[in-house]
Amino acid sequence: xxxxxxxxxxxxxxxxxxxxxxxxxxxxxxxxxxxxxxxxxxxxxxxxxxxxxxxxxxxxxxxxxxxxxxxxxxxxxxxxxxxxxxxxxxxxxxxxxxxxxxxxxxxxxxxxxxxxxxxxxxxxxxxxxxxxxxxxxxxxxxxxxxxxxxxxxxxxxxxxxxxxxxxxxxxxxxxxxxxxxxxxxxx
Numbered sequence: 001x002x003x004x005x006x007x008x009x010x011x012x013x014x015x016x017x018x019x020x021x022x023x024x025x026x027x028x029x030x031x032x033x034x035x036x037x038x039x040x041x042x043x044x045x046x047x048x049x050x051x052x053x054x055x056x057x058x059x060x061x062x063x064x065x066x067x068x069x070x071x072x073x074x075x076x077x078x079x080x081x082x083x084x085x086x087x088x089x090x091x092x093x094x095x096x097x098x099x100x101x102x103x104x105x106x107x108x109x110x111x112x113x114x115x116x117x118x119x120x121x122x123x124x125x126x127x128x129x130x131x132x133x134x135x136x137x138x139x140x141x142x143x144x145x146x147x148x149x150x151x152x153x154x155x156x157x158x159x160x161x162x163x164x165x166x167x168x169x170x171x172x173x174x175x176x177x178x179x180x181x182x183x184x185x186x187x
Contacts, residue, residue, distance in 0.1 A: 110175030
């Protein structure tokens with residue numbers, strides 16, 4: 001006869017992802033306090049738990065584009081000043097694209113209403129690297145690109161801002177350009 005003893009069960013969902021030869025595979029560990037931890041072997045001094053996460057769905061605002069959603073950015077803060085960024089895009093023309101975090105989260109006019117690059121003026125004044133410039137991603141002939149980055153930022157600083165992925169880093173964007181993507185960073 002089966003035992004009537006209550007058994008506690010937990011389901012942990014881990015998002016699937018593609019890793020590339022240059023990216024380390026994370027180690028997954030369940031701590032004694034029942035927190036799931038992803039540890040990246042190539043990074044040193046990582047906290048035992050994530051301190052924040054965010055996501056950004058990247059869309060084209062071009063009216064003639066049928067499938068508007070063309071990318072996803074996942075961000076996980078793994079230390080007080082270290083955030084892992086996983087950016088993947090598809091359906092774009094081949095070439096180099098720049099990923100930038102913008103001053104505002106206003107995407108009512110696509111990339112045209114997002115404002116300047118986050119902290120660009122502060123970086124220029126201080127003579128430091130701009131934290132709003134995330135880097136570049138190469139899109140293949142098949143229209144697919146992905147990059148895995150680590151940035152010295154905290155997730156809460158970006159939530160509510162927008163991200164633009166475009167062939168140009170800054171300047172006047174065209175919301176009718178099918179290769180310019182925009183989204184709002186959210187938790």
